Amino acid sequence: MKKKAKAVEVNMENLLRIFTVPEAPGSTLSRLENDISANLAGFLQEHIVAEETDLVEIERDFSDTLIPEQPVYVSEQTEFLLDKVVAQSVHTASPSFVGHMTSALPYFMIPLSKIMIALNQNLVKTETSKAFTPLERQVLGMLHRLVYDEPEAFYGQWLHDSYRHLGAFCSGGTVANITALWAARNRAFGPDGDFPGIMKAGMYAAMRHYGCEGAAVLVSERGHYSLAKAADVLGIGRDQIVAVETDDSNRIRPDALEATITRLRQRGIRPFALVGVAGTTETGNIDPLDALADIAAAEGLHFHVDGAWGGPTLFSERYRERLKGIERADSVTIDAHKQLYVPMGVGLVLFRDPAALKSIEHHAQYIIREGSKDLGSATLEGSRPGMAMLVHSALKIIGKRGYAMLIDNGIDLARRFADRIESLEDFELVTEPELNILTYRWCPAAAREALNEGDADSCRRINETLNRITRHLQKTQREHGKAFVSRTRLTPERYHRQAITVFRVVLANPLTTDEVLRDVIDEQRQIIAGMGEHEDVIELNRLLGSPVA
Amino acid sequence: MKKKAKAVEVNMENLLRIFTVPEAPGSTLSRLENDISANLAGFLQEHIVAEETDLVEIERDFSDTLIPEQPVYVSEQTEFLLDKVVAQSVHTASPSFVGHMTSALPYFMIPLSKIMIALNQNLVKTETSKAFTPLERQVLGMLHRLVYDEPEAFYGQWLHDSYRHLGAFCSGGTVANITALWAARNRAFGPDGDFPGIMKAGMYAAMRHYGCEGAAVLVSERGHYSLAKAADVLGIGRDQIVAVETDDSNRIRPDALEATITRLRQRGIRPFALVGVAGTTETGNIDPLDALADIAAAEGLHFHVDGAWGGPTLFSERYRERLKGIERADSVTIDAHKQLYVPMGVGLVLFRDPAALKSIEHHAQYIIREGSKDLGSATLEGSRPGMAMLVHSALKIIGKRGYAMLIDNGIDLARRFADRIESLEDFELVTEPELNILTYRWCPAAAREALNEGDADSCRRINETLNRITRHLQKTQREHGKAFVSRTRLTPERYHRQAITVFRVVLANPLTTDEVLRDVIDEQRQIIAGMGEHEDVIELNRLLGSPVA
Known part of the structure; x- marks a missing residue:
């Protein structure tokens, strides 16, 4: 193995090699790869240092901000990663790592991810994703059905419709929650007579047109912090994510919610969305979703359920009852990298109404053409990887049971x-x-x-x-x-x-x-x-x- | 190979197998994996069908929305993926695929990605990412230095400072652009006397406090559509992304820009950000960044450069001059999955001022603790994968030269x-x-x-x-x-x-x-x-x- 012995000569021929010549089977990197395939748990056990090193000490290995002039050998970089990154990473797959929502992955995820990476599709346009586009739509349909259980004909009609979306793939639950509230905001303050809608005119013009002093989103005090972030991003303001009191089981109190709505209205602030939490981050409690759905319906609010954690409980015959009312939500967030056991980087948001995402649809006149099947038109993100392939595989290989x-x-x-x-x-x-x-x-x-x-x-x-x-x-x-x-x-x-x-x-x-x-x-x-x-x-x-x- | 012969029996023991027993070396999935390692180009060439199939026909294979009750064998799912997904994907790595910004990947990316996936770190908190946190900060520092070239002491001071950020990792250029404009918006309409700032109070209260009829972002008519999306998301409104005329080389006209600023001000609308394009999506042209920096400075605007595509031109001794003025930008977007040759799903935004991201910082009182090194406080996204490892490796193995x-x-x-x-x-x-x-x-x-x-x-x-x-x-x-x-x-x-x-x-x-x-x-x-x-x-x-x- 080379030890910084001499630098790689930089010429086009050598450069092309990294695009055309695979790692030799005996190379350090190939060896690691094989170790992971053969025995992932063993690999992690062997390479991750158990005892904690102080972060400040670790930082010393990551303090050089000069990009090297001369390339470093792959083997040298691999050694570095093994010693300094893998060794000092967190053993999230360990059975005794029970502090966060990151778990072990099924084995098949590792080789499948490799195929996904190798294909390097971009879901923004069908021209860079082809079959990945209907695949992603199918996954959205499968999870839509898990939540809403619409008749077969509904899915036959909308699943692949260019003008409709059953949901949106996102990099995670935060973007999913932002997307839900974005769509809700744009719908609540949409076009009206001469007013072109908040999408075009912005928050200030919208408030003036609709005669409000502000717009608010209601959620229990145990709601995830991504909702406050969403309110900031969306121009609603963090103060207008109104935290409603919870009972001793960390569930929103419907009476306190009603009182809050009244109070906001008296101040001229219009609540437009209500978020039910299906699995609070800290304690895993579930809001009374049916009662919230009633209130949302009566008050004309968009009802969003943050099921980033708890959504997959719907698979359980024994426990799905605890989420009763979720099927009445206008939108639902589910994180695939949590209880769907997919690698980090994929959440999604489902919309009951296939036309709901119309309110945020963006077309670049000649890039994401209207009426095309390009998924980029209805997602917050632009270029996106083909993670849907992993969710699809998990749903098939693990199955409902x-x-x-x-x-x-x-x-x-x-x-x-x-x-x-x-x-x-x-x-x-x-x-x-x-x-x-x-x-x-x-x-x-x-x-x-x-x-x-x-x-x-x-x-x-x-x-x-x-x-x-x-x-x-x-x-x-x-x-x-x-x-x-x-x-x-x-x-x-x-x-x-x-x-x-x-x-x-x-x-x-x-x-x-x-x-x-x-x-x-x-x-x-x-x-x-x-x-x-x-x-x-x-x-x-x-x-x-x-x-x- | 099993052909839907009989269903897998669902019991906990079988289920645990998928978490503990690797794919057998002779299995379909292992075979594919090895084919990719041995000869990626050959694998893609062999498996991707060249001639285009109509999308409607492809959709037929992705129309079932029922999640199967019983699990499907890994080999069966692999066969399906090979026949229906891989075969019908886009050969983005092909040398004659020259229509979009997705390219071939260096070989080493494939095994490195596998290590990243296997580690399944979550960058939101150091408790789920440890060394990946300083690693990500280092990569931000390296690219910050490429753009801004601050003295060594600057990086020594700020690189790992808990209260500062040299930039933010994102899932792509769209989120990077949104992040830049979000930070700019929150800074322009920040706390002032009794006014708690737009982050807390929202867009409507901010416009009233600052006495504006709206807030605007200026960009050439060739700016990327993500900017209009950003304006919608941020509550600014798409109409307030003001498209400025370009010359025949698709570059913004400074005279038209000045006239636009005057016109907006006359209408009581406050422009707060100016976006320079460094590589227009359609034609790869670069705005006169130095002239834009002058105008931004004179007019008190946040100057953002969208270098999603063109940013890495800074590596070139011969052509970096074309981006002159980028070092005067307040923020710069660079997509790593474009010209840094990293797999799909990673962009980043750099901020000249390490305190700039303060304006969007969010803390969940006990989850992302203030003063911690948790990266989740200064990114739009929450849970995020360890893609920084791939960017780090690319910068090292390809090197500046x-x-x-x-x-x-x-x-x-x-x-x-x-x-x-x-x-x-x-x-x-x-x-x-x-x-x-x-x-x-x-x-x-x-x-x-x-x-x-x-x-x-x-x-x-x-x-x-x-x-x-x-x-x-x-x-x-x-x-x-x-x-x-x-x-x-x-x-x-x-x-x-x-x-x-x-x-x-x-x-x-x-x-x-x-x-x-x-x-x-x-x-x-x-x-x-x-x-x-x-x-x-x-x-x-x-x-x-x-x-x-």
């Missing part, structure tokens, strides 16, 4: 883990899993007793100390690199809405077992056991009047 | 092809290549004579007939599947701004040679030769008074 089983498995596992936590003396379940997400914290019996019995002030101090301990525990466990739970802050009613730091566990990796979760708890206990001299533990002992750890 | 050679090669090839067209009796060069894009049409000498000498009316009729012939030629050639040029419509001054349909040739594939281009012309001649009975040719002969084809 397979997905149902994956969903059920995660929810059941979460239930069992919740039950176990509840049975433990030294841990407290903070939110019950409605889907496959739960939160908990270390909270010994004595602390719970004190919290139940103490006055507001002493409760506050105990919780603040516990919060610091939870943070320390979570960070330490992450640094050890065996397991990863994330952490967030909640404001449960039982603690008078005081902010509580909790561990958050997301159970979507089918390789995660009860035993893996038991080990997570055991490791947390070990860390606590070693914290006897820690100032926060000392403080807790002092507050409780007896040693708890 | 390599890119310079690729750029020079394309521009030189375009020049030679233009010279050749000019030397031909029966073809007309419509736009000179400033970069590696040119347009031309079939236009026999007799027609050119008649166009030069005839009155306006007869010219119009000749051009209309030629337009139909050009369309027919382009479609027929595409259908034959040997070569692909795209077509567009231009309004050249020499034909009194009448719309002229032209062939558009983009020369970025290093495998495209003079000979390949000669064959393109030869095939077009053959098609014309076979069109003797075609109504448009008969009409042309009639208009010219003599048979030309």
Whole structure:
């Protein structure tokens, strides 16, 4: 292997080689590739360094901003990637990585992705995508049907219609949510008499034409931050994403919603969209979608469901009922790189009405021609890769029953883990899993007793100390690199809405077992056991009047 | 190989297999993968059907919207993809596919992409990306330096600063352009006294606070359609993307620009951004960036350069001068999946001022924590794949000199092809290549004579007939599947701004040679030769008074 021995000579002939001559079978890169094909889990296990390195230290390897004058050998770059990038990446596929929404991938995704990359199609136009265009439309149709279950004839009529779209592929849930609210905004403030519509005239002219002081979107206080981002991007303003109060299960309160609508209208602000959350990011709870659909219908609001996480629960015979009302949504976001088990970089938004995307349609007179099948006309993004091929393959190879089983498995596992936590003396379940997400914290019996019995002030101090301990525990466990739970802050009613730091566990990796979760708890206990001299533990002992750890 | 013989039994054990057991070395999918590794060009050549199938016919294979209840074997799905998707995809890597901006990929991209997919990192948070975060920042720094060439100390200070960003990775140039204008909009209408800024208050309140009747973005009439989309998305309105007249080289006219600014101001509309195009999509021309920078500075406008296509010309010692003034831009879009030769799905936007992205920064209180290095705070998108690894590798393995050679090669090839067209009796060069894009049409000498000498009316009729012939030629050639040029419509001054349909040739594939281009012309001649009975040719002969084809 070359070790910066001598530089590659730069001439056109050598340059053409990288476009025409494949990596030799024995090269470092080919070897890595084969290792991944043969044993992905082993490859990741072997190459990713478990113990955490400080980010500042890692940054040293990525601090040179000079693009090298002379090319670097592929083998040299591969060695670099292996040592510095792969080694210092996150083992998202690990069964004990249960802190975020990124999971293991089915094996077939890796070679299929390679085919997709090799074909390098661009979905913006059929001239650069051909079969990928109907393929993408088919996938949108399949997921549209999963959500809306329209009759066969509906799909026969609209699936491949040049002037209609059952949804839009996006790079992720954020763009999907923006697309939904963009379409809703443009529809709510569309052309009217002489007014050419907000698409052409902009937000200011629209507000004046429609006589409003502003436009608002309603969502529970547990809505994803992408919605605030959407409001900023769309010129609505973050303050007009109006956060509606939730109940103790993190679900929007319909009474509070009605009151908010009234209040906004009194101020001359027109609410035009209501977002129901189907799987809150932090706790996996689902808004009462049917009640929201009623309110949206009565108030004339676009009803969007953010099912980025929870959407695929529809596959489950046992749990799909929890999403009841989603079929009444005007639009639904689903992330394929979450519970459809597709690699990072694909979300989508479905629209019940195949004409809904008309309100955002853009044509470049001679590039994305009107009436063509070019998908670029109805997406926020322009050039896009053929990720639809991966979603298509996942839907076929895993199938409805397979997905149902994956969903059920995660929810059941979460239930069992919740039950176990509840049975433990030294841990407290903070939110019950409605889907496959739960939160908990270390909270010994004595602390719970004190919290139940103490006055507001002493409760506050105990919780603040516990919060610091939870943070320390979570960070330490992450640094050890065996397991990863994330952490967030909640404001449960039982603690008078005081902010509580909790561990958050997301159970979507089918390789995660009860035993893996038991080990997570055991490791947390070990860390606590070693914290006897820690100032926060000392403080807790002092507050409780007896040693708890 | 299984042929729908019997269904896979769905149980958890079988399901776990797809997450744990790799494709067998002899399986269909592994075979395909190996074929791609061994000989990508051969694989594409062998599997992609050259002759065009009607899209409506292709759609039949993608019309079922039922997600199968039972899983389908991986081998069965692979066969389907091979027969119906790969076969009917577009051979974007072919040296004679010179109609769009999608090119061949360097070989090393394929295995590297596989590693990226296998790692499945999510750049939104360091907790799901670790080393990929500094890696992405480094790539932004490298390209920032290519454009702005700040001193070493600048990069030492800001490259990895948690509160600063040298740019943002995006899924493509459209999101990059939206991001630039979003940041510009939020800066122009930022917090001011009691006014909390447009980010929070929205467009309507901002216009009222700043006493404007609207906000406008200026760009030449040849600007990319993503800018109109951006104006719609951002609540500015498409009508406020004000298209400024161009000269006969498709470059914005500074005098017309000044006049437009005055006109807008008279109407109470505040222009806040000026976009310079560095490589128009249709003709590859570059606006006079230095003159635009002067005007932007004098008028207090955010100066954005859309270098999605032309940005990498900066690598070329010989041609970088053509982009002079780009270093004065406030922001610059570059598409990595175009002339950086990275697979589809990555563009980026650079900001001269590392604090510029502050104006769009979003924090989710406990998910993307303020002061963390999480990249999700300063991008339009949320979850994003680790494409930075591919850009990093391309910059290293191709190097500055390599890119310079690729750029020079394309521009030189375009020049030679233009010279050749000019030397031909029966073809007309419509736009000179400033970069590696040119347009031309079939236009026999007799027609050119008649166009030069005839009155306006007869010219119009000749051009209309030629337009139909050009369309027919382009479609027929595409259908034959040997070569692909795209077509567009231009309004050249020499034909009194009448719309002229032209062939558009983009020369970025290093495998495209003079000979390949000669064959393109030869095939077009053959098609014309076979069109003797075609109504448009008969009409042309009639208009010219003599048979030309």
